[in-house]
Amino acid sequence: MNQKGTYDVIVIGAGFAGLYSVHLLREHGFTVRALDRADGVGGTWYWNRYPGARCDVQSIEYSFSFNKEIQEEWEWTELMPAQPEIEAYLNFVADRLDLRRDIQLSTTVTSLSFDDAGSEWTVDTDGGDQFKARWVIAATGCLSEPLDPAIPGVDSFSGPTLYTSRFPREGFDFTGLKVGVIGTGSSAVQSIPIIAEQAEHLNVFQRSAAYSRPADNRPLRPGELEEVKADYESLRLRQRAAYAGLVSFGAVSFEGVTPPTRRILETPVEERLAALEELGWSAPGAWADVMFDLEANQAGTELYAELVRRQIRDPEVAEALIPHYPMGCKRQILDTGYFETFNRDNVTLVDLRSDPLVGITSGSVRTQNREFDIDVLVLATGFDAMTGALNKMEITGPGGRTLKDVWEEQGPVSYLGLAVAGFPNLFTITGPGSPSVLTNMVVSIEQHVEWIVDCLDHMRDSGYQRIDAEPGAQEAWVDHAAGLVAGTVRNSDACNSWYLGANVPGKRRIHMPYVGGLPAYRKKCDQVAADSYEGFALA
Ligand code: NAP
Secondary structure, three states: OEEEEEEEEEEEOOOHHHHHHHHHHHHOOOOEEEEOOOOOOOOHHHHOOOOOOEOOOOOOOOOOOOOHHHHHHOOOOEOOOEHHHHHHHHHHHHHHOOOHHHEEOOOOEEEEEEEOOOOEEEEEEOOOEEEEEEEEEEOOOOOOOEOOOOOOOHHHOOOOEEEHHHOOOOOOOOOOOEEEEEOOOHHHHHHHHHHHHHOOEEEEEEOOOOOEEEOOOOEOOOOHHHHHHHOHHHHHHHHHHOOOOOOEEOOEEOOOOOOOOOOHHHOOHHHHHHHHHHHHHHHHHOOOOOOOOHHHHHHHHHHHHHHHHHHOOOHHHHHHOOOOOOOOOOOOEEEOOHHHHOOOOOEEEEEOOOOOEEEEOOOEEEEOOOEEEOOEEEEOOOEOOOOHHHHHOEEEOOOOOEHHHHHHHHOOOOEOOOEOOOOOOEEEOOOOOOOHHHOOHHHHHHHHHHHHHHHHHHHHHHOOOOEEEOHHHHHHHHHHHHHHHOOOHHHOOOOOOHHHOOOOOOOOOOOOOOOOOHHHHHHHHHHHHHOOOOOEEEO
16 A cells, blocks of 8 residues: 555546646635546546537537636537547646646545544545545546446357447557447447447447437537637636526527426327427427426327327338337437438338347347347446445445445435535535536536535635535435426336446435525525535534
8 A cells, every 4th residue: 555645635536526626725715636537637528438429518608707818718610519528638637737736646545534633534535546645535526437237148258349438549440341330329329320330330339219310410510619709708608697507408509498387298299290390309398397297298298209200201110119118218419410310221220119128148139039240349338427436436424434434324325416414525526416427528527626625625614624515404405406306207107227326236216416506506605605514514
């Protein structure tokens, strides 16, 4: 074990959250070391380099607002940035702010244990390095722990097995190969059209059809970025005031759009269908009742089904591409040429609902009724979201209990998504119970980092060494968050999303992201701080 010194703060992760944490902590005079298992900065945008990986939030919004120079200097090229551009941006930020000297890469944190007497964390890593720190900030990301699917025989496949979430850095050429993609979530939907263009044949193994719509991405027009830069502050203010920390999703602007008042169940069918002509892909969700009533939701899904049918030549394939679960339960996906891909002669959709997956052999994927020869396997099977990366580290609080034990027993509880009772001086950025993945992550990350650094300032100025969420405050927050999502489609029995942890066998079913919106959440965090960190015990 190599003793690597004592810092005020250890930050785990060097993605958006880790980079900003290092910067702001340094600005406030704290000593800090960031550790990341990757050999480059970027977090999510380091790992998820599969073909077609792209953000569905506009580049001008999916970027840091805290530094005017960076905002001014960086030149986005597309409406929605692709992975290489975001990774390059984060490297630019790291260089521009000289962050690398306080970041240790290729270092996986294996355990954190809290010393009760000294009120400090001991941080151990896979390389045998040990650090001590008063505070730890887990900037470990919401979707960073890939889920290894328990598919029989997956390890026996003799060709390359590529995870979208750990795609080879040098890329992969699918030309002339028979490819099998398992999964049809966001990562698969983005990569499938590109793989299809290269592969000799592509088999897409679909368990649940995706709710997707065209992203309508495009290069930024000459002068467009300059126009935003001329009054960036106005955009930033509007973002912060918006429910999800953004004023547009994909190419669709929310500004000036009033929430729908018309109820689908009170609208004659021919008028519902007429909405398709008027609103296109926005029509299925443009009703006041679809997110709150399963029957209304089903009517919205009928409209979506009609849009899918219009894209697909083979009626059987079209029916298989229509989701069987409520709209809005899982993440809305934005795609580029996804549905058109299923009209190609070299693409087969394998509907695992009618023909379940049996297993994988050394050269094929087997379903109950068929066997598909493949040369390459692509697993786009998702993540143990929000808690996975934290559970992977053994985090032991002062009483000897691990965070994993607490979450296994109580579900992913947290006070404000910022801290868990019993784990003092440990902050989680965009943790369960915060708006996180339902928002523009960059806006949520900035809010969390700034709140945490303010809190550390307060502790230092007041001579406090320890902060811990109070169990009662945590329980009240968990109840409040659960109350908001209760009765909505998101939480219905028909919904099995990763938001609910439903994709991980044995995970407690709790809707992890906070649905109350970023402005209300920010107000609550600010009020907690103003009231001397109400709900936290300071010592
Ligand atoms: P995901 O949404 O969890 O999708 C995983 C897919 O794999 C699902 O279709 C799932 O089917 C399937 N699957 C898992 N295990 C399987 C098995 N054993 N057999 C057959 N199918 C299996 O994961 P993801 O696509 O990586 O996306 C995760 C999240 O990352 C997204 O929701 C989004 O928040 C984020 N993301 C964002 C972007 C973007 O900004 N554009 C891009 C990529 C990812 P079931 O649905 O039936 O479980």
